[in-house]
Amino acid sequence: MADSLLEMRGIIKEFGGVRALNGINLSVKAGEVVGLCGENGAGKSTMMKVLSAVYPYGTWGGTILWEGRELKATSIRETEDAGIVIIHQELMLVPQLSVAENIFLGREPHGFGGMIDFEAMYSKAATLMADLKMSHINVAQPVAHYSGGERQLIEIAKALSKNAKLLILDEPTSSLTRSETDTLLGIVKGLKARGTACVYISHKLEEIEAIADSVTVIRDGAYVGSEPMRQLTTGVIIRMMIGREMANLFPREDHPIGDVVFEARNVICIDPQNIDRRRVDNVSFQLRKGEILGIAGLVGAGRTELVSALFGCYRGPYTADLYLDGKPITVRTPKQAVAQGLCMVPEDRKAHGIVPELAVGQNITLSVLDHYTRHDLIDEEREMKDIGTAIATMRIKTASPMLPIGRLSGGNQQKAVIAKMLAPHPRVLILDEPTRGVDVGAKYEIYKLMFELVKTGVSIIMVSSEMPEVLGISDRVLVIGEGQLRGDFVNDGLTQEAVLTAAITDLPRAA
Ligand SMILES: Nc1ncnc2c1ncn2[C@@H]1O[C@H](COP(=O)(O)OP(=O)(O)OP(=O)(O)O)[C@@H](O)[C@H]1O
Ligand SMILES: [Mg+2]
Missing domain, CATH: 3.40.50.300 (P-loop containing nucleotide triphosphate hydrolases)
Structure with missing residues (x-):
């Protein structure tokens, strides 16, 4: 296709022998917004990490055509230079650095004598934040100062400063307020009007409906299909995502x-x-x-x-x-x-909920470890049994209870955090x-x-x-x-x- 910006064909990605992506296609035309939908663990983030070379060329199968030429990028720098900019699901800001330093990390403006030109950096950062209706943010303050939603918008400002031809937003609104979400959707529309394409990943289907020109659905690492949004409804998208009808979204029961x-x-x-x-x-x-x-x-x-x-x-x-x-x-x-x-599943699972390096199972029993300890020994058999039950009841999608929890898809991490807080029987x-x-x-x-x-x-x-x-x-x-x-x-x-x-x-x- 002449106006095709991106063609990903038959993408295959394995992790230690387990296929996370099994021949996925995705195509994006210049200036088009493509919604990428699928259940937790379907492979959406992995697909975008393949595209942005978080997983470099050679570590996955299939082909990527970018502006008609094969893309074989081996670093994020390379894909960014080509105009592919990704905002990851889990934020990547450095909390101790200022907002402006985060936005221009590795691309700081330099003045005479090679010193960082802080004045220029602050003023550019302030302009970007103002475009996002976030003028109240002090760009000289450390990012740690700001809330989850504000950090998400700082991340977006950072991406916008890179002049993307294709902007990838992976669950961008999960910590945004309604008005922040509207601002973001407005920005994506504005970018689109200027010719910037976008891959938009969200579980909030009303956002997909509001913004996408076409939708690609994947399920369990397999390609389901792509359709223009005008031929779809959220009901149809859900059916494509889960492979069945879902009559009632809220299974309220008398109690x-x-x-x-x-x-x-x-x-x-x-x-x-x-x-x-x-x-x-x-x-x-x-x-x-x-x-x-x-x-x-x-x-x-x-x-x-x-x-x-x-x-x-x-x-x-x-x-x-x-x-x-x-x-x-x-x-x-x-x-x-x-x-x-009294138990709590916190809002920010990365900061309070999980230890990413520890196994899924260990995370689940972390809060009740005392419970499995007798004479200073851990009753591993009982612990493993409870972990198995928790994984099954919550239907946590993990290759093994021993997999570090940080490797699970976002939604499955959330289910594991809930399982963890049920372990002490609150x-x-x-x-x-x-x-x-x-x-x-x-x-x-x-x-x-x-x-x-x-x-x-x-x-x-x-x-x-x-x-x-x-x-x-x-x-x-x-x-x-x-x-x-x-x-x-x-x-x-x-x-x-x-x-x-x-x-x-x-x-x-x-x-
Ligand atoms: N580094 C890794 N090592 C092992 N398995 C992985 C790794 N990264 C992802 N996976 C697995 O690949 C599958 C796809 O994960 P991915 O994060 O792409 O899902 P997703 O569609 O983005 O889900 P969510 O909506 O929950 O964010 C999952 O089963 C996940 O556990
Ligand atoms: Mg994801």
């Missing part, structure tokens, strides 16, 4: 709800950077036995801070009076929390964005699992930015806005509008 088991009173979290600011401003609530309590609100509203305080891991000064069965409990560390029967389970980066099929399994848990009397607190999920799964919904509790609703006919209105409406403060 008894008992008395109050857990209560938090007067939770106050102080901003570690600014002691005059409260990230959580005097929030109190109760949780019943067998209840799923959804916590909704805009990203940045203080939801993660709130649940961190419950789990003893808020990084700043805070107070929280916690009660279990009506008795006060002391939780100042995650270890104390787990000992009291009474209260806190899930912060449990389905982030998780495909539709696996989401369904996670919801099913949540219902199984509440039926056994476990109580669940779920923070989620996905409104359909909050409304589809929760028994009750707390709404947080600017650190304050702005609503506590029974989820019976509750609407998205009601939740959003509560989130942005400042309540009169009690004296």
